[in-house]
Amino acid sequence: MGLLTEKFDDNVLTTRVDWLLNWARLSSIWPMTFGLACCAIEMMAVGASRFDIDRFGAGAFRATPRQADLMIVAGTVNFKMGERVKRLYDQMPSPKYVIAMGACATGGGPYYKFGYTVMKGVDRIIPVDVYIAGCPPRPEALLEGLMLLQEKIRRQKVLRAPQLEEKPKAPSLV
Amino acid sequence: MRTSPEDLRAQVASLAETFSDWEGVSLQAGIDMPQLTVAKENLVPVMQALRDGKFRFAHCSMITAVDHMPEEPRFEVVYGLYSPSCNQWLRVKTHCQEFEEEVPSVTGIWSGANWLERECFDMFGIRFQGHPDLRRLLMPEGYEHFPLRKEFPRDGIEPGRLYRQWDEGRRREGAEEESAS
Numbered sequence: 001m002g003l004l005t006e007k008f009d010d011n012v013l014t015t016r017v018d019w020l021l022n023w024a025r026l027s028s029i030w031p032m033t034f035g036l037a038c039c040a041i042e043m044m045a046v047g048a049s050r051f052d053i054d055r056f057g058a059g060a061f062r063a064t065p066r067q068a069d070l071m072i073v074a075g076t077v078n079f080k081m082g083e084r085v086k087r088l089y090d091q092m093p094s095p096k097y098v099i100a101m102g103a104c105a106t107g108g109g110p111y112y113k114f115g116y117t118v119m120k121g122v123d124r125i126i127p128v129d130v131y132i133a134g135c136p137p138r139p140e141a142l143l144e145g146l147m148l149l150q151e152k153i154r155r156q157k158v159l160r161a162p163q164l165e166e167k168p169k170a171p172s173l174v
Numbered sequence: 175m176r177t178s179p180e181d182l183r184a185q186v187a188s189l190a191e192t193f194s195d196w197e198g199v200s201l202q203a204g205i206d207m208p209q210l211t212v213a214k215e216n217l218v219p220v221m222q223a224l225r226d227g228k229f230r231f232a233h234c235s236m237i238t239a240v241d242h243m244p245e246e247p248r249f250e251v252v253y254g255l256y257s258p259s260c261n262q263w264l265r266v267k268t269h270c271q272e273f274e275e276e277v278p279s280v281t282g283i284w285s286g287a288n289w290l291e292r293e294c295f296d297m298f299g300i301r302f303q304g305h306p307d308l309r310r311l312l313m314p315e316g317y318e319h320f321p322l323r324k325e326f327p328r329d330g331i332e333p334g335r336l337y338r339q340w341d342e343g344r345r346r347e348g349a350e351e352e353s354a355s
Contacts, residue, residue, distance in 0.1 A: 079314040079340045114330040116321045117313060124337055 018158050025069070025095065026153040029058040029146070032068035032088070037075025039102040039136040051139040056146055065091040070149070071126075072142075076104040076111065077119045089126045097153075099145050100128045103135040110135070182208065185262065189229070209265035214251075217268050218278045224255060225283055229262055231255040234284035237291055239298045243324040247271045249300055253280070276303035297322040316343025 031053075035043055046053045053059045062068045065088045077085055089098070100122050103109030108120035122128060129152060132145040186203045189210075199220060200211045212220050224231045235254040242248055253266040270277050279302040280287045291302045292311040299320040302308060310317065318339060319326055 079317070079336070080312065082340070083314070083344060108333065112333060116319065116326070116331060116336070117317075119340075120333040120337065 021158045022154050022156050026150040027057040029070045030060045030062050030068050031058055031070040031072050032065055033061040033063050035074045039074035042136045042139050043074045046139040046142050068092055070097045072099045072101055073105040073122045074101045077122050078117045079119055082119045082125050086125045097129045097149055098126055099130045101132045102137055106131045207263040207265055211267045214268045214270055214277050221280050221283050229257045230259050231257045234287045237294050239294055239300055241324045251277055276301045279304040281305055314340055
């Protein structure tokens with residue numbers, strides 16, 4: 001850094017492009033306003049002041065998929081809704097992420113065997129980044145899922161090819 | 175709110191005056207409200223008279239059906255009517271056989287019956303004659319079953335099979351849309 005030393009004032013800092021882009025992405029994940037069933041109640045609790053998803057920069061629930069980065073599939077997806085879920089996902093701009101919240105979105109949940117109209121897991125139609133267990137999951141569980149997603153984004157490579165020998169480390173949540 | 179037996183008898187008596195000279199109509203006191211059993215050929219004129227007559231049943235609150243398999247006739251279509259001006263409920267029942275046989279639609283009398291009849295068709299496969307747009311309401315297009323019928327498998331349908339059916343249906347629909355445009 002010899003060349004740059006003392007050339008600028010204190011308001012300039014140097015960093016890696018990957019780190020900067022990932023930091024920007026993971027610090028402002030805008031979820032879509034998208035509640036399908038009782039999990040949505042927990043999601044609303046996460047948005048409210050007691051749990052406060054705004055602490056993670058993900059509090060700006062957008063009413064349109066075109067402004068959203070994250071789809072929290074909060075609730076039971078039935079076949080008729082599945083068509084719409086797929087369309088909403090296609091309308092989101094990349095990079096986009098999906099959290100399957102709760103048992104229904106993960107694998108059909110209590111409707112797995114007898115539900116005659118329930119999609120057995122939203123991963124049959126769209127790719128899912130994080131699954132959250134629970135029926136419905138506690139708000140803390142959703143926050144943990146969000147933090148896992150942030151860890152995933154932190155490890156993304158924007159400019160360099162992913163280094164295959166590098167094993168993904170277990171995220172530290174502390 | 176539960177109607178007391180005295181009230182119910184009074185209601186039936188006042189309705190009976192009106193219906194005594196109608197053919198093919200029988201009036202009973204149900205558990206909670208008076209009920210009228212009508213042959214399905216008479217359904218539309220009876221419903222029209224109920225809406226425009228003395229009691230003014232202006233609101234068709236619900237339409238559903240009961241599957242009495244293996245009895246004949248198999249289905250009992252049930253209409254819940256309400257008269258806001260008289261604060262009077264009435265249940266109307268009619269019977270029909272398998273879905274080749276059609277029940278006349280009451281959408282011409284209450285336009286709100288449109289989706290109620292569609293739901294009834296969706297769940298039981300009962301066809302309503304003269305309905306403007308008898309498509310499935312809650313189930314996806316191309317769904318092969320009528321879920322509230324007695325013959326629907328009690329143990330459910332294998333999840334993979336349900337998904338494949340749905341997926342094939344939407345692919346077919348997409349192809350049709352593309353060829354149409």
